[in-house]
Amino acid sequence: MKHRILLVALPILALASCATPETRLRTGLRDAGLSPKLSACMADRMVNELSLWQLRKISSLGDLKDSKFRELSVAEFIYKVRALKDPEILGETTKAAGACALGL
Numbered sequence: 653m654k655h656r657i658l659l660v661a662l663p664i665l666a667l668a669s670c671a672t673p674e675t676r677l678r679t680g681l682r683d684a685g686l687s688p689k690l691s692a693c694m695a696d697r698m699v700n701e702l703s704l705w706q707l708r709k710i711s712s713l714g715d716l717k718d719s720k721f722r723e724l725s726v727a728e729f730i731y732k733v734r735a736l737k738d739p740e741i742l743g744e745t746t747k748a749a750g751a752c753a754l755g756l
Contacts, residue, residue: 673704
């Protein structure tokens with residue numbers, strides 16, 4: 653019985669550890685304080701426009717989250733992105749945030 657459970661659990665655990673860049677970005681945006689809906693929309697738009705290095709860089713903003721749990725406004729998030737000093741990340745983030753906020 654234990655072997656059967658192990659045979660089923662191992663593939664599930666292996667799949668769970670293989671997060672895609674989009675999943676990591678979505679999680680990073682959400683951890684940075686954006687709403688889940690906005691994070692998903694922006695990640696979908698940005699994942700093909702930025703390099704993996706840039707995606708990791710923007711995802712790392714979630715590590716700097718304030719101790720207070722609250723959602724950030726788009727303007728507050730763009731302010732944080734500007735601090736990364738990468739014009740391409742700032743441009744793509746701004747485009748994605750605008751399009752997602754307007755429901756385009």
